[in-house]
Amino acid sequence: MRTDQPKTIYLSEYKVPAHLVDTVDLRFELFEDGARVHSTLSVRRNPESAEVSAPLTLDGDSLKLEHVALNGEELAASDYEETEDQLVIAKVPAQFELTVVTWIEPQNNTRLEGLYKSSGMFCTQCEAESFRCITYFPDRPDVMARYRTRIEADKSSCPVLLSNGNDVEKGDLENGRHFVTWEDPFPKPSYLFALVAGDLVEKKDTFTTCSGRGIDLRIFVEPRNAAKCEHAMDSLKRSMRWDEETYGREYDLDIFMIVAVDDFNMGAMENKGLNIFNSSCVLASQETATDLAFQQIEAIVAHEYFHNWSGNRVTCRDWFQLSLKEGFTVFRDATFSADVGSPTVKRIEDVTLLRTAQFAEDAGPMAHPVRPASYMEITNFYTLTIYEKGAEVVRMIHTLLGPDLFRKGSDLYFERHDGQAVTTDDFVKAMEDASGRNLTQFRLWYEQAGTPMLTVSDDYDAKQGIYRLTIQQSVPDTPGQTGKQPQHIPFALGLLGASGEALPLRLESAQGAANAPEESVLELTEASHTFEFHGLAQKPVPSLLRHFSAPVRVVYPWSREQLVFLMSHDPDGFNRWDAGQRLAVDVIQSLVSSPDVSEIEPRLVEACRALLGDSALDQALVAKMLQLPSEAYLIELADSPDVAAIHRAREQVLSHLATSLRDELVACYHRNAGVGTYEITPESIARRSLRNTALAWLLMINDDAGRELALQQLSDADNMTDRMGALRALVNSDYADERSTALADFYERFQDDPQVVEQWFSVQSSSDRAGQLPQIQALLQHPAFDWKNPNKIRSVVGVFAGQNLSAFHNPDGSGYSFLADQVCRLDDSNPQIAARLVTPLTRWQKFAPAYSSLMRSALERIRDKPGLSADLYEVVHKSLE
Ligand code: ARG
Numbered sequence: 001m002r003t004d005q006p007k008t009i010y011l012s013e014y015k016v017p018a019h020l021v022d023t024v025d026l027r028f029e030l031f032e033d034g035a036r037v038h039s040t041l042s043v044r045r046n047p048e049s050a051e052v053s054a055p056l057t058l059d060g061d062s063l064k065l066e067h068v069a070l071n072g073e074e075l076a077a078s079d080y081e082e083t084e085d086q087l088v089i090a091k092v093p094a095q096f097e098l099t100v101v102t103w104i105e106p107q108n109n110t111r112l113e114g115l116y117k118s119s120g121m122f123c124t125q126c127e128a129e130s131f132r133c134i135t136y137f138p139d140r141p142d143v144m145a146r147y148r149t150r151i152e153a154d155k156s157s158c159p160v161l162l163s164n165g166n167d168v169e170k171g172d173l174e175n176g177r178h179f180v181t182w183e184d185p186f187p188k189p190s191y192l193f194a195l196v197a198g199d200l201v202e203k204k205d206t207f208t209t210c211s212g213r214g215i216d217l218r219i220f221v222e223p224r225n226a227a228k229c230e231h232a233m234d235s236l237k238r239s240m241r242w243d244e245e246t247y248g249r250e251y252d253l254d255i256f257m258i259v260a261v262d263d264f265n266m267g268a269m270e271n272k273g274l275n276i277f278n279s280s281c282v283l284a285s286q287e288t289a290t291d292l293a294f295q296q297i298e299a300i301v302a303h304e305y306f307h308n309w310s311g312n313r314v315t316c317r318d319w320f321q322l323s324l325k326e327g328f329t330v331f332r333d334a335t336f337s338a339d340v341g342s343p344t345v346k347r348i349e350d351v352t353l354l355r356t357a358q359f360a361e362d363a364g365p366m367a368h369p370v371r372p373a374s375y376m377e378i379t380n381f382y383t384l385t386i387y388e389k390g391a392e393v394v395r396m397i398h399t400l401l402g403p404d405l406f407r408k409g410s411d412l413y414f415e416r417h418d419g420q421a422v423t424t425d426d427f428v429k430a431m432e433d434a435s436g437r438n439l440t441q442f443r444l445w446y447e448q449a450g451t452p453m454l455t456v457s458d459d460y461d462a463k464q465g466i467y468r469l470t471i472q473q474s475v476p477d478t479p480g481q482t483g484k485q486p487q488h489i490p491f492a493l494g495l496l497g498a499s500g501e502a503l504p505l506r507l508e509s510a511q512g513a514a515n516a517p518e519e520s521v522l523e524l525t526e527a528s529h530t531f532e533f534h535g536l537a538q539k540p541v542p543s544l545l546r547h548f549s550a551p552v553r554v555v556y557p558w559s560r561e562q563l564v565f566l567m568s569h570d571p572d573g574f575n576r577w578d579a580g581q582r583l584a585v586d587v588i589q590s591l592v593s594s595p596d597v598s599e600i601e602p603r604l605v606e607a608c609r610a611l612l613g614d615s616a617l618d619q620a621l622v623a624k625m626l627q628l629p630s631e632a633y634l635i636e637l638a639d640s641p642d643v644a645a646i647h648r649a650r651e652q653v654l655s656h657l658a659t660s661l662r663d664e665l666v667a668c669y670h671r672n673a674g675v676g677t678y679e680i681t682p683e684s685i686a687r688r689s690l691r692n693t694a695l696a697w698l699l700m701i702n703d704d705a706g707r708e709l710a711l712q713q714l715s716d717a718d719n720m721t722d723r724m725g726a727l728r729a730l731v732n733s734d735y736a737d738e739r740s741t742a743l744a745d746f747y748e749r750f751q752d753d754p755q756v757v758e759q760w761f762s763v764q765s766s767s768d769r770a771g772q773l774p775q776i777q778a779l780l781q782h783p784a785f786d787w788k789n790p791n792k793i794r795s796v797v798g799v800f801a802g803q804n805l806s807a808f809h810n811p812d813g814s815g816y817s818f819l820a821d822q823v824c825r826l827d828d829s830n831p832q833i834a835a836r837l838v839t840p841l842t843r844w845q846k847f848a849p850a851y852s853s854l855m856r857s858a859l860e861r862i863r864d865k866p867g868l869s870a871d872l873y874e875v876v877h878k879s880l881e
C-alpha cells in the first residue's frame, strides 16, 4: 500500500545478477497461526557480473525476519539492512552459505500471492514475484537453483504434503505432526516453486513415455471433488503424448501432480512437477460442466503441461520476456486443441478473443509490445497481448517457415537453451539459424505495439486478364510509440471465380498454369505492395487473410453480395465464417446509424436460413456462423460507440432473424435434439450448440413453443450444456416468472457446488434482463458470494462490467460508479484482482462523450483512493494520462 509513485522498471536497465544461488534448502513449519520458513542458500558471486563487490541483495515482501546466519554464524542487526522490500548484506565472501528464518501468516494472506490458505489447505502462487512473500531471495527468473523442501505440519489436518520434484523422505514427528521432504533435480527459478499441504484425495494414473519410462500421474482434490478429475486426467495424458509426437518433448520427472484450489487469482500455474490449478480449470463432470468448460480444461491442462519445456526447462531471463514462454505455450496449446477437436472452430474462437479483446487492449492506454520495454507492476502484464498476440507472432513464424523448418527451429531452441533463462530474441534466433530465414524485420512484432492496419484495394484489367491487389500497411501510434515501421506480415489469400471455384494464383514472376497454387502466402514487408495475378478470364472475388494469417485489421470495400458469396463458397472455413461476421456487422452498423427495421438486409436472413437447413456443412462451423458478432466486438469496431444504440440494433437484428426463421429454428432444434449418450466430440458439441442457439433465438421473440422447449429441456437435461442453454435462454427472455423459478430451482439443486454457483452468478450478471445494477447489488449480498474468492468476484463484478455492456454503460453512470466502488474495496485485500477488474473503465477515451466523461470521473475517484496499490496505481494513472 502506497501513496508515492511506484518505480518503473526498464528492459534497457537489465543487468545480470551479482550473485547466483546453486541450491536452496527449505524447511516449512506449518501451523494454524502462521508458518516458519527456514531457508539455506548456497550463494556465489556471478562471474559474469561486473559488480565484483556488490552487496548481497535479497527481495522480501511482508516477511517477519527471525534469524540471519552466514556460514553458520548468526549475523548481528548491524551486519545487514532490512528495508520494506529488501534484505541487504553489505559484506559477503565470494562463496558462502546463508540461512534466513522468516515468519509468515498464510491464514491472513488475502492477496493470494506467496503462501496462503484456500478452503483450509496451504498452497502457493509464486509467479511472478511472490516467492519473496515466503522468504528472502533473489527473486528473479535468471537465478536458477536446485530445491530441497521439507514440509512439517499437523498430520490430521494436513495428511498430504507436496512440493516440486520427487519425495525422498517422510516420517512422523511429535505432537501429531509429520513431514515429507521433496527434491527437485532440475534447477529452476523461484517463480516455479510450489508447496501444498492439506486434506486431499488423489486420483492416480500412469503414463509411459516414448522412451519407455513410467510416470506417476496424480490429481489432488478435496474429497467432495473426487469424481470430477477424469477429464483432466485424460487431457493430461493426451497432452503428454501430443508433445512427444509434435515437438519431440518427453516428460522428465518420475511424477507429475496437479492440485485443484478454490481461491486462485489466475487460471493455473506450471510449477515444476506440481501444477496448481484454479478448481474451475480442472474439475468437470457431465452434470456440472458445460462443453465450453470441458474444452477449456483440456486446453489449460495442456498449456500448463507444455510449460514443462516451454517455460520450465527453458525459462525467461527477465519478465520483459514473459511472452517467450506464454506466447509460445499458447501457440502450442492452440495447435493441440485444433488437433484433438475442430481446427476451424478453434481458430474462430481464438480470433474472436483476439479481435474483441486484444485489439481493444492494443488500441487502449495500456497498449504495450509483446516484449514490453517497461512496467511498474509485472502482474499487470499478464495480458492478452503477451499471451494471445504473442501466440499469433509464433504462429506467423510457423507460417513463414512451414511446419518442418519450424520444428527444426524448436528442436534447436530446446537443445541450445535447455537449463537456461533466455530472451524472445534467442527464440527468434534459433528459428533463423535452423531455417536460414532472415527474421530481422519480423522482430518488430515483438517491439512495436498496436494492431497493424492493412488497406486493400484491387482492380481487374479484363483485356490482359490481370487482377491487381494493392495492400498498404500502417501501424498506429500507441502510448510512448509513434512513427512506426512497416512489419513483416504473412498474408494468406485465395481468389474465387463466379461459381465459387478456386482460381490458380499466377503471380507475374511464376507463370505456368500447371502448378499454380490455389492459396498463397504473400509476404508484406513494405508500406505498400501491388501484386499482379495473371491469366484470369474474369474478375475474381478475393478471399483475404485466410485462417487469419496475421493479427491485423483488414479494410477492403466488400459488397454485401461478395460477403454472401464468400459465406457459401470460400474453401477456407475460417473466411466463410468471417464473411458472415462482416455481413452481420455491416447490417447492425447500418441499423445503428439509421434505425429502420424494415430495411434489415434480406440476404442475411436468407444466408441464415440456408445455414439452418444445411446438414452437409460441418455442423460445428454452422453453429459458429449462426452466432452474431458480440456487443463487445461491435463496440471495438466503432468510433465513439453509443452502447445503447449498438445494443438495440443488435437485438433488432436478432429478433428480425428469429421472427423470419421461426419455423426453421424449431426444425433445427428438433433435428439436433439429444441423441444417445452424452459425448464430448466436435459433432455432439456442435449439435448441442446449434440446439441452444435455436432456443435462445426463439425465446428472444417470446415464442411460446420455444418457452415450452426450454422448460422441457431444463427438466430433461442430463448435462450442464443443455441445462445451462435452457436456463440462459429463459434468463434472457421476457418470461419473468419462468426466469425466477428456473434460477431458484437451479440454485437449489447446485448450491453445494462452487463451480456451478459461479456459472449461476454469471448467467445473471451477463444478462440485461436479470443483471441490471440493483440485481447485481443483490447478488453481492447473496450468501454464496464471497469477497475472498476471485472466481465469485469475477462471475458477478467482472462479468457485469465485461459482458453486460448495456447495463454497465447505463447512461446515468451508475454502472461505472458501482465498478469503482468494488475496485476500491478490493484493492485493500487483493490488488491484483482489483487492477484486472478496472479494465473496462480504462477504455473511456473510446466512447461517445456522454459515456466517456462519466467513466473518467469513476477512474479519477479510484485514483484518489488513499493507499492505492502499485497494481492499481499503474493501470489507473496510465489510463488517465
Ligand atoms: N504462468 C501461468 C500461466 O500458465 C500464469 C500465472 C500468472 N500468475 C500471476 N499471478 N500473474 O499462464
Ligand code: ZN
Pocket: 303, 307, 325, 326, 329
Ligand atoms: Zn502459461
